[in-house]
Amino acid sequence: MLSKSQARWFFVGGTIFFFAIFLFLTVDTMREIPMRQNSAALTDSAIRGKHLWDTSNCMGCHTILGEGAYYAPELTQVVERRGKEWIRIFLRDPEAMFPGQRKMQQYDFTEEQITDVIAFLEWIGGIDTNGFPPEPDLRPASMPAVATTAGPTPDYFGTVCIACHSVAGTGGTVGPVLDGVGLRMTRAELDRWLADPQAVKPGTAMPNLALPDSTRNELVTWLVSLR
Amino acid sequence: MKFKSQRVAYLFFATSLLLFSLQIVFGFIMGFAHMGYDVLHEWIPFHAARASHLNLLVVWLLSGFMGAAYYIIPAEADREIWSEKLAIVQWAALVIVGVIAIAGFHVGWWEGRKFLEIPRPLDYLVVVDVLLFVFNVGMTAWNGKRFTTTGMVLLLGLVAAALLYLPGMITFDSQVIDSYFRWWVVHLWVEGVWELIMGGILAFLLIELTGVDREVIEKWLYVIVGFTFLSGILGTGHHYYYIGTPEYWLWIGGIFSALEPLAFLGMALYAVTMARRGGMNHPNRIALFWTVGCGVMSFVGAGFLGFAHTLPQVNLWTHGTIITAMHGHMAFWGAYAMLVLAMISYAMPQMTGRKLYGGWIPEWAFWISNVGMLGMTGAFAVAGIGQVYMERRIGMDFLVVQDAVSVHFGGVVLAACLLTLGILMFIWNFVQYGLPSDEAVTGP
Numbered sequence: 001m002l003s004k005s006q007a008r009w010f011f012v013g014g015t016i017f018f019f020a021i022f023l024f025l026t027v028d029t030m031r032e033i034p035m036r037q038n039s040a041a042l043t044d045s046a047i048r049g050k051h052l053w054d055t056s057n058c059m060g061c062h063t064i065l066g067e068g069a070y071y072a073p074e075l076t077q078v079v080e081r082r083g084k085e086w087i088r089i090f091l092r093d094p095e096a097m098f099p100g101q102r103k104m105q106q107y108d109f110t111e112e113q114i115t116d117v118i119a120f121l122e123w124i125g126g127i128d129t130n131g132f133p134p135e136p137d138l139r140p141a142s143m144p145a146v147a148t149t150a151g152p153t154p155d156y157f158g159t160v161c162i163a164c165h166s167v168a169g170t171g172g173t174v175g176p177v178l179d180g181v182g183l184r185m186t187r188a189e190l191d192r193w194l195a196d197p198q199a200v201k202p203g204t205a206m207p208n209l210a211l212p213d214s215t216r217n218e219l220v221t222w223l224v225s226l227r
Numbered sequence: 228m229k230f231k232s233q234r235v236a237y238l239f240f241a242t243s244l245l246l247f248s249l250q251i252v253f254g255f256i257m258g259f260a261h262m263g264y265d266v267l268h269e270w271i272p273f274h275a276a277r278a279s280h281l282n283l284l285v286v287w288l289l290s291g292f293m294g295a296a297y298y299i300i301p302a303e304a305d306r307e308i309w310s311e312k313l314a315i316v317q318w319a320a321l322v323i324v325g326v327i328a329i330a331g332f333h334v335g336w337w338e339g340r341k342f343l344e345i346p347r348p349l350d351y352l353v354v355v356d357v358l359l360f361v362f363n364v365g366m367t368a369w370n371g372k373r374f375t376t377t378g379m380v381l382l383l384g385l386v387a388a389a390l391l392y393l394p395g396m397i398t399f400d401s402q403v404i405d406s407y408f409r410w411w412v413v414h415l416w417v418e419g420v421w422e423l424i425m426g427g428i429l430a431f432l433l434i435e436l437t438g439v440d441r442e443v444i445e446k447w448l449y450v451i452v453g454f455t456f457l458s459g460i461l462g463t464g465h466h467y468y469y470i471g472t473p474e475y476w477l478w479i480g481g482i483f484s485a486l487e488p489l490a491f492l493g494m495a496l497y498a499v500t501m502a503r504r505g506g507m508n509h510p511n512r513i514a515l516f517w518t519v520g521c522g523v524m525s526f527v528g529a530g531f532l533g534f535a536h537t538l539p540q541v542n543l544w545t546h547g548t549i550i551t552a553m554h555g556h557m558a559f560w561g562a563y564a565m566l567v568l569a570m571i572s573y574a575m576p577q578m579t580g581r582k583l584y585g586g587w588i589p590e591w592a593f594w595i596s597n598v599g600m601l602g603m604t605g606a607f608a609v610a611g612i613g614q615v616y617m618e619r620r621i622g623m624d625f626l627v628v629q630d631a632v633s634v635h636f637g638g639v640v641l642a643a644c645l646l647t648l649g650i651l652m653f654i655w656n657f658v659q660y661g662l663p664s665d666e667a668v669t670g671p
Contacts, residue, residue, distance in 0.1 A: 004376075004442060007449035015456040022460045025479070029407065032473045037403045047400045057339035060274020065470040066547030067406060068341055070614075071260065071273050073625040074547050101626055103268050124402060130477060132469030134543050136622030172624070 038126030041119075048113075049120025056107055064124060066132055072104065076133055079122045083159035087121070088114050089209060096207030097163060098174055151225065154218050160209070161219075167226065175206065182224040190220045228577045229671050230301045232308040234663035237578055238318045239294025240571045244654050246287035246325070247564070251647055253280040258643060261629075261636040271333065278332045278344040284559060285342065286325045291567030292424050293321070293360055296385060298574050299431045300364045303378030304371025305671055309363050317359040324352045340405070342413045343395045350396050357389045376445035377434065380452060381427030387420035403471035410466040417562075418462060418487060418529070422455040422494075425525070425566055429498060432518045432573055437505025444501060451493040458486035465537050469546055477539045484537040491530030491562070498522025511576060513589045517569030520597065524565055528557030532604070544619045545611070549632070553607035560600045568653065575660045580667035589656045596649025602642025610635035 053059075059068035064075050078087065090097050091114045094104035109117065153167075164174035185193070192199075194216050197206040211219070228234070256267055256276040265273065301308050308314055328345045331337060337344045345353065368374070368382055395412035399405040430448045434441050464480020498519045509515055532554040536545040545551070572589065576582050583589070610632040618628040 002446065002450070004446040004449070007446045007453070008376075011449045011453035011456070014453050015460070018456055018460040022463065025461075025475075026407075029467070029472050029476075030404070033401070033403050033407075033471060036473070037401060037471050042401065050400065050402060053402075054339045055335075055337075057274045057278060057335075057337050057344065059339040059341055060277045060344075063547035065402065065406065067470065068339075068547070069274070069277050070547070070549050070552060071257075071277070098626065102263075102629065103265060103272075105272050105274070120402075127403060127471040129469045129471055130474055132543060132546060134619065136620050138616070138620040139622040173627075 036128040038123055038128075041123040041126050043119060043123075045116045045119040046123040047120075049116035049118070049123075052109070052113055052117055053120055056105070061104070065127070065129060072102070074133055075121060075124070076127075076129065077125050079118065079125045082163070084118050084122070085156070086160045086163060087118055089160060089207065091117065093207060096205075099205030101174070151222060154215075154222050156211075156215050157219060157222065178223065178226060180226060182227040185224075187220055187224050190223050191216065194219060228298070228302075228574075228663075228667055229305075229669055230307045231665060231668050232311040232314075233298050233301050234578055235308065235311055235314045235318070236294040236298040236574060237663045238315070239290045239297065240567075240574070240657075242318070242322060243287045243291040243294065243567055243571070244657060246283050246290065247650065248654065249329075250280055250283035250287060251643070251650065253277075253283065254643060255640065258636055258640040262633050262640065263630075274339075275332050278337055279329050281342055282328060282332070282344055283325075286321070286328075288559075288563045288567060290321060291563075291570065292385070292428075293318075294574075295424075295428050295567070295570040296360075296364050296381060298570070298578075299381060299428065300367050300371075300378055303373070303375045303381075303431070304368045305373050306367065306371050309366035309370065313359060313363050317356055317363065320352070320356045320359070324349055324356060340395075340409055343409060347396065347398075350392075354389075354392065354396075357392070361386055361389050375441070376448060377427055377430045377441075380423055380430070380448060384420045384423030384425075384427055387423065388416060391415050391420060406470050407467065407472060410463055414463045414466055415460070417558075418459040419456065421563065422459065422490065423452050425494070425521075425562060426452045426455070428566055428570055429494065429518065429522065432514065432569055433498065433501045433505075435573065436509045436511065436515050436518060437501050437507075438509070439501050439505050447493075447497055451490060451497060454486075454493055455490040458483050458490055462487045465539075465542065468539050468542055481537070481539050485534065487537070488526065488530030488534045491526040494562075495522040495526035495530075510582070511573060511584045513584045513593065514569060514573035516590070516593050517565055517572050520593065521561065521565035521569050524557070524561030524597070524600075526561070528554070528559075528561035528604070532557055544615050548611055548614050548619070549607055550611035550615060553604055553611050556607060557600065557604040571657065575657065578663040578667055579660045580664050581660055583656060583659055586656075588652050592649045592652035592656060594649070595652065596646050599642050599644070599646030599649055602645060603639050606635045606638030606642055609638070 053064075058064070058075075061069050061072035062075050063070065066074065066076070082090075091107070091109055094106060157167075162171040164172040165176065165178045166172060167178050181190075194209070194211060196208055197204050198208060253276045256271060257273060257280065259265070260268075260273050260276070267276075297308060297314055328349055331346065331349070332344065336346055338346055364382060364385065368378055371378075391412055394408040397408060399408070426448050430444050433439065433444050461479055461483035464476040465484040467476035467480055499522065502515060502519050507515060536542055536550050536554065572584065576584055613632045613635070614628055617623045617631060618625060
């Protein structure tokens with residue numbers, strides 16, 4: 001039968017042995033991390049972004065690399081998923097994007113600070129995470145796109161508008177479905193609406209996206225062709 | 228109690244229970260927010276409630292451990308506390324730092340590093356405070372009449388916990404390295420040196436409550452804490468699967484964290500076996516309930532539910548979901564909350580000389596709070612499994628999924644009401660005991 005001193009040796013010996021291995025692996029991990037962590041993108045801007053990430057306690061609601069709280073979305077791949085433009089508009093006014101839904105703090109970041117946060121998120125997105133977050137493996141095969149007479153979807157629509165609006169069954173449910181919007185609204189109406197939604201319909205949840213003229217023209221041209 | 232100065236533990240126990248109550252309040256705020264009623268968003272946004280909930284937990288458990296140490300170390304060393312005055316100063320400092328930290332969270336003075344949200348300037352105060360504490364109990368043990376395994380394991384756990392706070396205070400530019408060393412604190416605390424503290428306190432309680440021979444209890448104490456470190460140190464690897472650390476952590480973390488439940492199974496068997504061997508006839512039955520309950524529930528929460536999502540194949544899908552909250556609640560409750568409540572239940576009659584452990588209130592407090600926590604864990608589990616399938620495997624939108632599982636947070640809140648009722652009954656019993664009395668001092 002085990003004696004007390006044997007038990008003590010099991011504890012002391014085991015602890016020293018496994019802690020030594022742990023220290024060795026830590027040294028090796030520190031050597032490997034620079035190769036795996038997308039170091040080229042870890043710019044001064046990204047480091048300032050990390051500082052904002054910490055001091056705003058973003059981890060108090062979001063997860064990043066799967067760590068944090070479970071109240072708001074996982075952000076490891078957010079730049080790939082949403083695009084930089086979407087994130088910029090969102091950070092200017094979080095409630096404009098998902099009116100009436102779960103709220104995020106309004107941080108009143110400056111444009112430079114938003115650039116830094118995006119640089120941080122972009123850096124995170126390039127880290128080799130051993131496959132996290134995984135691709136959904138039970139996702140239903142995507143529905144064939146509904147044939148429309150419209151030309152190719154503008155990039156801006158595909159990254160920003162689609163968060164709230166859907167076309168051909170793809171997109172968000174916050175704003176109205178835009179299939180056939182070209183039958184309901186004229187080019188002039190759409191143009192006025194996109195330039196300043198509040199002026200057309202005070203109190204609307206649609207944010208003023210402050211689009212450059214070229215982007216607005218491209219969107220309007222495409223939207224009127226949705227018939 | 229043997230020595231007059233052991234009464235200082237009362238201050239720490241009372242603080243513990245007060246902060247625990249406050250922790251529950253913040254828990255309700257978050258539960259309601261998850262149901263869609265974030266009515267306090269303007270004043271206490273989710274991340275402020277969350278930081279408060281976690282840090283109140285850490286502080287009330289530490290306060291409980293300190294109280295336990297001020298009670299146990301003199302008993303084991305067979306002398307008064309080295310300086311009772313210093314203990315009171317150190318208690319006051321802990322309370323002041325705690326109040327500043329929690330108030331600071333509400334005006335955005337924090338770091339977004341889960342469990343370590345306290346900003347750096349306050350970190351230094353925490354270190355000073357813990358050093359004072361370790362110095363005081365260390366001097367007590369050093370000048371003691373005897374050195375027992377129980378006392379030494381407890382002391383070793385406390386010193387190691389203080390040392391392991393330091394890696395969390397280094398600043399890194401890289402999120403990956405920052406996270407790597409954050410887990411040195413958080414993991415090596417709760418699945419490492421805190422288990423030494425747990426083992427030490429359990430051993431003390433079992434020696435006092437069962438009458439089983441000290442040599443037998445302390446021998447198995449070594450075996451259990453031996454298993455803790457055998458599995459727990461490299462088990463840190465289960466936090467290094469998906470944060471940008473090398474691939475070998477997948478199998479190292481997988482293998483060793485799969486062994487972690489053994490240490491908790493050991494704690495459970497240890498408590499149950501010793502209690503049975505002692506014949507369960509100590510008059511303070513309720514302290515024995517909490518002691519044995521702690522061993523068993525720590526296995527359920529930390530051991531079994533931890534194992535449920537610790538393998539990398541499973542964790543790939545569950546990492547960063549409500550599943551983690553499911554395991555976290557039960558683990559902290561079973562291993563550490565129940566441990567502190569066991570210590571309080573044991574020490575109060577000893578310190579006050581009143582024997583108020585016989586009535587229905589303390590007994591129902593035990594059962595109601597445990598049923599409440601089991602209910603919460605079940606509700607978290609259903610919400611978490613739903614989230615994993617809908618969001619991670621089918622790829623549905625985050626907010627759509629959150630809306631779908633919000634109904635289960637109704638379950639969490641209902642079960643939390645039961646837990647709250649149980650804890651209020653426990654506190655009621657605690658208040659009934661009154662203050663420590665000099666008449667209760669039995670002398671060495």
